[in-house]
Amino acid sequence: MDSFLEEEAAATAVPAKRRPAAQPGSALLPALHLPASSSEQHLNFRSSKEACLSYIQDAMLQKQWKRAAEFLTFYVEALEKDYSREHTGPSEMIWRIGTEILCHHSRSSMKEFNSFIEQMKTLGVKRYLKVCLEHAFRLLCNGLIDEAYQILSVAESWRFGEQTAIQDKEMRLIQAYKGLLDYYSWSKQKNILLENEQDGSEDLSVEQEMHSCFRKAAVSLKEIIKMPGVWDQFVKCYVDLLEFYGDHNEARQVLNEYAYNSKFPANPNAHVYLYQFLKRHGEPRKSLISALKILHDIVPSHELMIDFNAMLQKSKKRKKRRLGLEVIFAALDYAGWKENVKAWNCLARQVKQIVISGKHLDWIKEEWNSRKDWWPAFHFSHYLAKRNWQENESLSCEKALVAGILLGKDCKYFKYVSHQGCKARVKRFRILKKFVNKHNPVYLRISGLSDSSVQP
């Protein structure tokens, strides 16, 4: 590997030297190399370059890193005559391929990687920020946080002419990641401080450093979360900072903006963060419900829907309880919830409640109407009854109750499970059977009496 890198270094250094020298000494060059000599040679060079590249690709896709590295040393020659106007020139490819090889090569080390990347940074002005960012990522993934911070600060202070839109975006990301690292060192110092407080000792320098970290982090993080995007970790850190210093209004504003600004994507996490914030600060249930209502509208299958349902159940308003039923029905529509015992338990409890009370059967009816043509096959088939019984008894119990109420006591699911349950002499199944038999007329009311095609 060492030799590979040396070659690499030598090869990359050569063109830089040779290019300026070519002009005075051009008489020394054989006529062949004059660019005017023929277009065909140029073409040949280009196509051999491409061939070389395809070998590299081939080797990399077969995980032959050593071979790819050997080819790359040839490919470096492509830098010499880089007249290409293409978007991805050879220098970018060398950076990408070289990075990939060094990530996987059995004998590469972080030191070599660093020196390679440093060379790559000099190869293209337009790509500088991107290379820096990737370099920092690599260091972060290897746990070298201080080094990454160093790289990010150097990159942050880099200026070159007018920035393109892409460079602007990259610069903001660099700042944001630097802010993130600042936040980490802030939280480290905070922990030290808290420990010290417990001990009773005080350290002013730590506190000062912590505050300076806070300022740096807050400034950079604030910048990026203004841009539309997915900034989960940055928002979380920023809110944490603000909360620590007691700026709840600002925090709430940030979270509201992140969740409700229409320029941002409909990120469920934004709503989750807002909900968690509201919950942390003991906000009234009403505002919690409204936060979750919006989440329900965006992602009816979110795991917080269980909490939402529970919250709505506790409410005294009929409308809310109605919404609760809707929420749990909607959640169970999704394939991912098919075997969620908690959700089935919620639904079973609610259905039972309604049936016992005898009121609001129309709620169930309404929910069931849009589902009766496919829920039986989706949830209550004979196959599922067998499998659920084998795999999860309590799930089958909850589902059997719902099936018995919604589809009547003759439904396959209920019949199979209650039969098996009685055979196994489990008490709850006997109770279940009794309950369903007792309330069988409910099924007729829900399914609208005349409709007999529901029977699966």
Added chain:
Amino acid sequence: MEFPPALFPSYFIAGPPREERGPAPAAGWGEHGQVLEAGPGRRQAERTFVPRRGGTGESWEPADAAAVPLLPPSASCWVPSLTPQDILYHGLLRRKVRAGRGGAVRALDFTKQLSHFFVDHPEDAFGSLGQLLHKNFYLGNSRLKKPARDNTIRMTALMEEIERLEARRGCPRRYLASRLRWFSHLCRDWLFEVPLGLLGDCVHEELLLQWASLLFDDSLTGGALAWLPPEDPGTHTGCLVYPGGQAMNHLYFQDVVLEELPCTHGSPTRFELNGHIRQVAAARVDGEDFVGVRSDYHCGVWRVPGRVGAAPTPLQVIRTSVPASCLTVSPHLPGELAVCTQSGAVYLWSIETGLQRLRHDPQTMFFRDHSPWRWSDFTAHPRVLSCADRTGLQCLDARAPERCHFDLFKVGEEAGCQQGERVVLPMYLGRAHPSQHLVTTQFSVYVLDERLPLVPMLKWVHMMKAPPLFAHLMPGGPGRSHKLVLGASRTQELLLLQYQGGSQSACQLVGSPQKLHSITSCLQHLPTQLPHRHRLLQQRLAAPAAGLAATLQEDRLQESLLVFQLSEAGDVFCQRLTHEVAQPPAVSSGDEVAPAPGSSPLFESPSSRPPGLGREEEEEEEEEQTFYLSNLEVIINEEEEEEEEEEEEEEVGTPATLEEAELPQEPCASPQPALALPSPAAALRYRRWLKGLSKGCGDRPRQSRPFTVSQKRLFTRKELEGPAGPSPLHGQARRQLRQAMREGVRIQRWDPPAPQPPALPQPPEPAAGLDPLSARLTATWSGEWGQWWEERTSFSRAQRQRALRERRRRQKRARGRCSLSASFTSSLTYQSELSELSDVPPPPLSPDRPPVLPREGSPPCSSPRPSSVLEDTLLSSQSLRGRGIPKERRKTLRDYLAVWAEDPPEPAEPPSSQASQPCIPSSQSQLSSASQPRRKRPRMGF
């Protein structure tokens, strides 16, 4: 259904894509994309980060050297699909295309197609008028008599004119002969059964359609291969569903036992359908498999019970008036499918309730695109379907399709797309995570989560040469990565990706992408074939892929991944990858270099050379690469081919060199470290498959096989045995070779230093009563036709011997001086004539071999052929003059003989027997080597 607590950071900008870069060859490498804190490390202070791309994945190593045929080749013969050569104008292919790639001149050979039609279907083209005018056309050679001339025209002259035109094709200065012009002017309007303009329009339209489908055929999207895994993972018998038959209109359900090498079990269940099967889709609901089959105008659904050996039952068929472009099977509800047609309609098809149209919109969704292709798939909600066109994906609620829909993916800046990027294949990844979807474009792959639409959870530039039309997912259990195999059609590429996350953690692409074996890659492991067979085989193996299926198999702690690939020729190949749990920290297995003894000697694998030395190879390669990337044209570097011909004489005359260049991605041609040999079991499979192929398609190769006569039956064993022992000449040659090698010089001449000329095999003395013809035949038979010729031209035997001896002596003397005129009398005219001679590229082979005759009975490793010594005499000006041939005609004669000799040797000859060729003695070898240094094109960059 948890949502990741934090996602990787990304910008979100609405609008059309801004970036324009086109296909970037290495854009998928070297990026982590973003990083995310992976939760606190072991200690609170320690933070760990995970990258979006480039995390460590599982290691899967190919178990065998190449893909192995799973099924015997289909008995019916495969009709090779259309190639660019068939419809492109040939004159342009070679030169023009080289210049540019994007703006390559693609001239469709319209006239050729039209003329094929006229020749193949004359009745349809000229039926009625042809019959009417039958009497008025005369095709004879003689002049027409007066009374007949009034109402009959002689067509012979016209035909000659047309032929001449054909001969001058490609000549810039060709003018239509006036007669032709006159004739066409006269007949154009009434001669044709179908008006020419209309016919031309139709042919042109069809040509354009064919061309478009040649460039990119989206009817195959989804793939026509499905694997139905066993119900109980303990049993190793699954079912493979694939199309077959000559028109790919038979549907097969074949039980396959997964072993070290999967093998078929029992005979397949076959259904004959009413069209070319384009897609086979399958999903398992409630322990039963539902298999949807799509052909252009029909879609059908079968049910396969979970038990092993249960027969599949057809359930329903629908007919569409517009070709269907998509058929997917619901993984949620039994007997539900989604169907799309090219008219822009999306249907939910339920076995019980029939078709429900969800949408009908001939326009594309987000911006205008001309493609009528539509796709639809299921989502986490059984009543919500995703529906796609080239511009993006939307999700529709089947209960209220007009009102309830949302955009899932848009080709735009939201997902960081490039300009010109188009959706190629969407797929629901429900088995990995209920709300994930895959979208492939010609540049990238995206993993989407329907809970956060428009923002891709993952994006990776896949760098495949053709757009991935097939994909197969193998979900990994908790803590494991999901495996995704992408497949392209035309290039047969297969790419294995791994990703993880989606619920507790954000989606990450892990491991490095891995290329799997394509069907063509097994070519180098097949037993060596005769060139024409090899070519056919190559053609067959390089047929575009038509489907992809894969399965995970656990077997005694060893986990393996089986990938099946179907080609348009109906071949199903499979390969196994094994999971290596403990990743060896040292060298990865691919790095070990081993020579490839299995590779065919015909196409010398460059792998045996170190990569640095393979420059020339690379040059040749690059040519292939060029045409390959431009995805239509063949560029044949003629110059190099000539060189090659000179260098490796074993390839002389085999058209395989040309053909090889036409094959896309010839893996054995890349200078890769060769893989290990195929296992004995695999080798056996190859042999069997090959046998089956030659048996099944026996008549085909025989037809295209050039006419040969077996030597075995021409000569008895005794006859051939004769000079088997090492003759003194042999020994001499050997000695000479050794000496030359020691001294490092080349052998100037093959003649033995003995004063005696090599013992001429004596011609059998002609029997007294032989007539001239039988004498000549006898002479020819024994390979001495040349001698016979000499004799006929009144050279007496003694004279000839003397002349020979004289020449040898002169040659010997000349070797010292090494002058050009050494072997001839030192006359200036001779010299000039000789240099003229030496311009004829390959040294003329023995003139005693008329091209149609099989090789004479001399042993393959023969001594310097006496006749070729004569040939010099024959060709020398002296002898020509001696025969009274005038000076100006001598050159013509010589050229003629040279051309004669240039004729390829019998193509059926196995290449190894050509080893004798370098031994051909020729006084010209010296000349040509001296006066004709090989012109090599200077190469830049190396």
